[in-house]
Amino acid sequence: MTHSTYLMQLEQKLAAYSMASTEKKDIDMTSKSVPLKPVTKVAVGGGTFGNKLDGVYLAKMWLKDPSELQRQTFNATPCLVNPRAVKAMARFTEKDINTCFLESILSAPNTEDTPYEEKRAKELNLIFGPKGSPNAYDLLLDMHSNPSNLGATIILDNAENYLGMHMAHYVQNHFPFLKTYIYLNMAPKDTSGRITTIVRCGITLEIGPVGLDILRADAFKHMRNLVKCCLDFTDKFNKGTTFPAFETEAYQFFGLEYYPLDSDGEISAMVHPNLQGKDYLPQKPGDPILLSFDGKIIPYNGNRTVYPVFVNDQSMKILKAAFVKTDKLKFSIPAIQVMK
Amino acid sequence: MTHSTYLMQLEQKLAAYSMASTEKKDIDMTSKSVPLKPVTKVAVGGGTFGNKLDGVYLAKMWLKDPSELQRQTFNATPCLVNPRAVKAMARFTEKDINTCFLESILSAPNTEDTPYEEKRAKELNLIFGPKGSPNAYDLLLDMHSNPSNLGATIILDNAENYLGMHMAHYVQNHFPFLKTYIYLNMAPKDTSGRITTIVRCGITLEIGPVGLDILRADAFKHMRNLVKCCLDFTDKFNKGTTFPAFETEAYQFFGLEYYPLDSDGEISAMVHPNLQGKDYLPQKPGDPILLSFDGKIIPYNGNRTVYPVFVNDQSMKILKAAFVKTDKLKFSIPAIQVMK
Numbered sequence: 224m225t226h227s228t229y230l231m232q233l234e235q236k237l238a239a240y241s242m243a244s245t246e247k248k249d250i251d252m253t254s255k256s257v258p259l260k261p262v263t264k265v266a267v268g269g270g271t272f273g274n275k276l277d278g279v280y281l282a283k284m285w286l287k288d289p290s291e292l293q294r295q296t297f298n299a300t301p302c303l304v305n306p307r308a309v310k311a312m313a314r315f316t317e318k319d320i321n322t323c324f325l326e327s328i329l330s331a332p333n334t335e336d337t338p339y340e341e342k343r344a345k346e347l348n349l350i351f352g353p354k355g356s357p358n359a360y361d362l363l364l365d366m367h368s369n370p371s372n373l374g375a376t377i378i379l380d381n382a383e384n385y386l387g388m389h390m391a392h393y394v395q396n397h398f399p400f401l402k403t404y405i406y407l408n409m410a411p412k413d414t415s416g417r418i419t420t421i422v423r424c425g426i427t428l429e430i431g432p433v434g435l436d437i438l439r440a441d442a443f444k445h446m447r448n449l450v451k452c453c454l455d456f457t458d459k460f461n462k463g464t465t466f467p468a469f470e471t472e473a474y475q476f477f478g479l480e481y482y483p484l485d486s487d488g489e490i491s492a493m494v495h496p497n498l499q500g501k502d503y504l505p506q507k508p509g510d511p512i513l514l515s516f517d518g519k520i521i522p523y524n525g526n527r528t529v530y531p532v533f534v535n536d537q538s539m540k541i542l543k544a545a546f547v548k549t550d551k552l553k554f555s556i557p558a559i560q561v562m563k
Numbered sequence: 564m565t566h567s568t569y570l571m572q573l574e575q576k577l578a579a580y581s582m583a584s585t586e587k588k589d590i591d592m593t594s595k596s597v598p599l600k601p602v603t604k605v606a607v608g609g610g611t612f613g614n615k616l617d618g619v620y621l622a623k624m625w626l627k628d629p630s631e632l633q634r635q636t637f638n639a640t641p642c643l644v645n646p647r648a649v650k651a652m653a654r655f656t657e658k659d660i661n662t663c664f665l666e667s668i669l670s671a672p673n674t675e676d677t678p679y680e681e682k683r684a685k686e687l688n689l690i691f692g693p694k695g696s697p698n699a700y701d702l703l704l705d706m707h708s709n710p711s712n713l714g715a716t717i718i719l720d721n722a723e724n725y726l727g728m729h730m731a732h733y734v735q736n737h738f739p740f741l742k743t744y745i746y747l748n749m750a751p752k753d754t755s756g757r758i759t760t761i762v763r764c765g766i767t768l769e770i771g772p773v774g775l776d777i778l779r780a781d782a783f784k785h786m787r788n789l790v791k792c793c794l795d796f797t798d799k800f801n802k803g804t805t806f807p808a809f810e811t812e813a814y815q816f817f818g819l820e821y822y823p824l825d826s827d828g829e830i831s832a833m834v835h836p837n838l839q840g841k842d843y844l845p846q847k848p849g850d851p852i853l854l855s856f857d858g859k860i861i862p863y864n865g866n867r868t869v870y871p872v873f874v875n876d877q878s879m880k881i882l883k884a885a886f887v888k889t890d891k892l893k894f895s896i897p898a899i900q901v902m903k
Contacts, residue, residue, distance in 0.1 A: 274775075283829065284856055312880070313653060370774040434710040434774035435614075436877045440833040440854045489623065493780040514780045516624055537776045540652070 256465050256558035259386055262361040262424070262457050265299040266351050267292060267450055269366045271321055271418055273308025274537075276438040277430060277446045278366030291447075294454055296461035304347065304365070304418060307339055312436050314537065315340055322416035329354060329421075344418070352421035355412075360422040362386075364453055366446055368439075371536045372500040373431035374402035375449060380415075381407050382473060382554045386424050389466045389559055393456040394449060401445070404503055405473035406532055406549070426453070432500065435537060465560045474503060474530050474549040480512065481544045483521070491515055494535045494545050502534050505551070513545060596805050596898035599726055602701040602764070602797050605639040606691050607632060607790055609706045611661055611758055613648025614877075616778040617770060617786045618706030631787075634794055636801035644687065644705070644758060647679055652776050654877065655680055662756040669694060669761075684758070692761035695752070700762040702726075704793055706786055708779075711876045712840040713771035714742035715789060720755075721747050722813060722894045726764050729806045729899055733796040734789060741785070744843055745813035746872055746889065766793070772840065775877060805900045814843060814870050814889040820852065821884045823861070831855055834875045834885050842874050845891070853885060 267285065269278030285292055285301035292299035303309060305320045316339055323329075323344035329352075333342055351360045369376075377394060379387040388405070395403045406429075412420045419425025428449050430442045460466065482490040492513040498506065505528045506512060512531075513521035523529060531546035533539055539546060607625065609618030625632055625641035632639035643649060645660045656679055663669075663684035669692075673682055691700045709716075717734060719727040728745070735743045746769075752760045759765025768789050770782045800806065822830040832853040838846065845868045846852060852871075853861035863869060871886035873879055879886060 280833075280856065312877075370777055432774070434772070434777075436775055436880060437710055437875055438833050438880075439839060439875070440836045441839070443833060443856075493620075493778050493783060496780045499779060499781070516620065516783075535777055535779070537652075540776060540778075 256560040257385055258562040259460075259559050260361070260423075261296070261461050261561050262386065263297045263461065264360040265292075265297050265362045265364075265454070265457060266302055266360050266422070267299050267364045267366065267454075268302045268304045268418060270306065270309045271304040271365055271367065272314045272319075273305055273310070273316075274312055274314050274435040275366075275368045275433075276436060277368045277433060277442045279303070279309050280438055280443060281366060281447055281450070291451070292454065294458035296458050299364075299454055300351075302347070302351075305340065305343060307343070314435075320344055321418060324348065324354060324418050324421050325416040326354060326413065328416070347418065348421050354421040361424060362457060363419055363422040363425045364450055365417075365419055365425065365427045366450065367427055367429045368433035368437075368442055368446070369429045369431035369533070369536060370434055371431050371533050372502045373429045373532070374404060374503075375445065376404045376406050376429040376431070376532075378406045378408055378419075378427035378429060379473075380410055380412065380419075380425070382475075382556070384424060385556060385559050386460070387426050388471070388473075388554070388556045389460075390426065390453055390456050392469055392471055392556070393466070394452050395471070397452045398448070404532075405471065407473050407475045409476045428453075431502075460559070460561055463561055465558055468556060468558045470553060470555050472551055472553055474532055475552050476547055476549055478548045479539075479542060479544040480523075480529075480531070480546050480548055481542075482513065483515070484543065490543055492519075492521055492545075495520065498531065498534060498546075500534070502532050502546075503530055503551075505530055596900040597725055598902040599800075599899050600701065600763070601636070601801050601901050602726065603637045603801065604700040604762075605632075605637050605702045605704075605794070605797060606642055606700050606762070607639050607704045607706065607794075608642045608644045608758060610646065610649045611644040611705055611707065612654045613645055613650070613656075614652055614654050614775040615706075615708045615773075616776065617708045617773060617782045619643070619649050620778055620783060621706060621787055621790070631791070632794065634798035636798050639704075639794060642687070642691075645680060645683060647683070654775075660684055661758060664688065664694060664758050664761050665756040666694060666753065668756070687758065688761050694761040701764060702797060703759055703762040703765045704790055705757075705759055705765065705767045706790065707767055707769045708773035708777075708782055708786070709769045709771035709873070709876060710774050711771050711873050712842045713769045713872070714744060714843075715785065716744045716746050716769040716771070716872075718746045718748055718759075718767035718769060719813075720750055720752065720759075720765070722815075722896070724764060725896060725899050726800070727766050728811070728813075728894070728896045729800075730766065730793055730796050732809055732811055732896070733806070734792050735811070737792045738788070744872075745811065747813050747815045749816045768793075771842075800899070800901055803901055805898055808896060808898045810893060810895050812891055812893055814872055815892050816887055816889055818888045819879075819882060819884040820863075820869075820871070820886050820888055821882075822853065823855070824883065830883055832859075832861055832885075835860065838871065838874060838886075840874070842872050842886075843870055843891075845870055 269282030318338040318340040320340040377391040485491040492515040609622030658678040660680040717731040825831040832855040
């Protein structure tokens, strides 16, 4: 697959995101709790990208000894998502695996030309999916680290994922001295190729800033604690705890901020030093966000304050974008309790 | 080439380094200046590793417009060292190009199995070398960025490279508010496969911490200034300026600190949080340097204070080492002047 085909696919996916983000629905806020199905089939993945090492080494450790992933109401299954990319210490070997969990790919027969990552996605879909099936796993925690200054970020598809929102809120309360952000990627399951879409509730955990191909003891420890905390929440939920309604802020995707390109289609600017490391901090229209190679400041030209996320991340570089644009919104989430 | 063959080759190279580091010679300190040949054939390389983006984008910029590299006594030639790895945003595609500039590789005919990087090394050797020939370029500045906390680091083969030591000293004085370190890799030209060994005086410039695959405006600017400063020095040198004798500190390679391995040959520890980002800071015997996955602190067990460099770098990960061990030494460098 050529780079440009890959880019085109990503662009199409992003167009789908954008459409989705315009279809905002009101969150149902009721005084009584929403009954949700128990969460007994649980997986914890690492190495979706082979160069994000905290998740890789945690998955490897738990594959050897999964006792830390066991709770009274379930035993979570550890998984090394893309072992070939892990070996290569690369994001992927033939194709970004987090674009491969699409119905069209998962249902196609393998041929000689099928990229490794598509084959691996099909294997994983059989284990943890199938995507969209009532037999799919209930929960997948996908562990990532990130060069951007994400602190701890919990990525959900949208705020109607009440289980995910409550889990994120539980994590926020559990680590009061660490900034834990909720990022809503607004990616509809049917047009997103992420691994998190093959289960009922897929959640991505990010820790940053952690450089690519770097294993940091502090991030390793914090990711380990995040996973423990999510599993503790899930166990409590299964045992019948009522989690009360709450209000919280979350950062909702609404687009990408692209770099200007030169006549060869190459980027001709960088993230402005004032913005580097400033994920989740407000940037007003007119604030400097890019700096061209010849030293010109490029201000933000949006029509409202933006909250940049994934600033100067590898995924952004692939898309020739500087950051993901989000709105900071307040959500009211109803109480939840396990279905009797 | 398998990963283990690659590792073996690196290990052999390191054994050679170690041997070299035991053959210390006294620096010749005289009151009159040492005459050195003029430096008129100058190259500036970026993209030796495709995932170190400051050098990549500077090289691309200068290839379009090299006017910034022109001085009265020479015009420096910009070069994108490994364009295929740049395209792949990877360290390399088939083989680390900075292991390919060995006589044995450069003189071997190409076959069907010759890795891309070996072929590219041969091309570059014809342009900027040939290695060991009196026709080789006088100076090559190789621009790298690094995830380790290197500040600005100037890498020389050894302190007898007076031109390089004076250039480094000039840079140190030119940027008094920025820490500029001199690192001596002690790699003999004949057993080192680095690109810097094909010219008379090869110098690697590192900026860190900068994550892999990240283009940072601040690092881009500082690398640009470093190169300008090195070229200014060279121009002054060619014009007859006498650079007086001086004393300086430099960090001299003496080995690697390896990670402990588990029964599968996988690393079983990480850099201790106390050491992360602490490049060039002294660690005494007994100081915590590693943390095992099960939480045990591993102290430094050397027999003297060590100055770790390249802490938790990608190159270290490939070698299953946590850092390069150096001694901090004081060197007396004689005055130099261009040969009449």
